Amino acid sequence: MASRFDERWLTVRWKNLRERTVYENRWFRVNLADVRLPDGRHLDHYLIRLRPVAVATVVNAANEVLLLWRHRFITDVWGWELAAGVVEDGEDIADAAAREMEEETGWRPGPLRHLLSVEPSNGLTDARHHIYWAEEASYVGPPEDDFESDRREWVPLKMVPDLVARGEVPAANMAAALLLLHHIRLG
Secondary structure (H helix, E strand, O other), X not given: OOOOOOHHHOOOOOEEEEEEEEEEOOOEEEEEEEEEOOOOOEEEEEEEEEOOEEEEEEEOOOOEEEEEEEEEOOXXXXXXXXXXXXXXXXXXHHHHHHHHHHHHHOEEEOOOEEEEEEXXXXXXXXXXXXXXXXXXXXXXXXXXXXXXXXXXXXXXXXXXXXXXXXXXXXXXXXXXXXHHHHHHHHO
């Protein structure tokens, strides 16, 4: 049986012939691409170019995970999330994840391990979210970016599947990371 990545099965490939920027700011670029479909037709396709996002959390010895309870005004939804932010130009991704965790939670992670990288909306954007975790952290004081969340809590990892099922972890990247951590630590 051929692997799903076997070149023989890769027949439906869209080709980005060129793209031009139609809007840009320090956070993202909106581009318009001239795309050739496999049958030779062309279409205009908008896409959003984003810098990488670094995400981090810690799971302590009691199998509790450090989460932020926050409101997202775009979707008008409250939910549990991990500390996350944009990787600055020239910044190492793991260093950015540690920085974001400390700024948003007041906890400095111990050695970080890469958990997974995901593309949250690859039909529209090239965003990649790189998620890290640690098994220890030290409290360094109130979070610098306390406006990011209503509260920060240690939540039992065993509660994660129920939180996700109830929609209390609305972001797909966060749900994937938390479910994988649940599997790794309690699975």
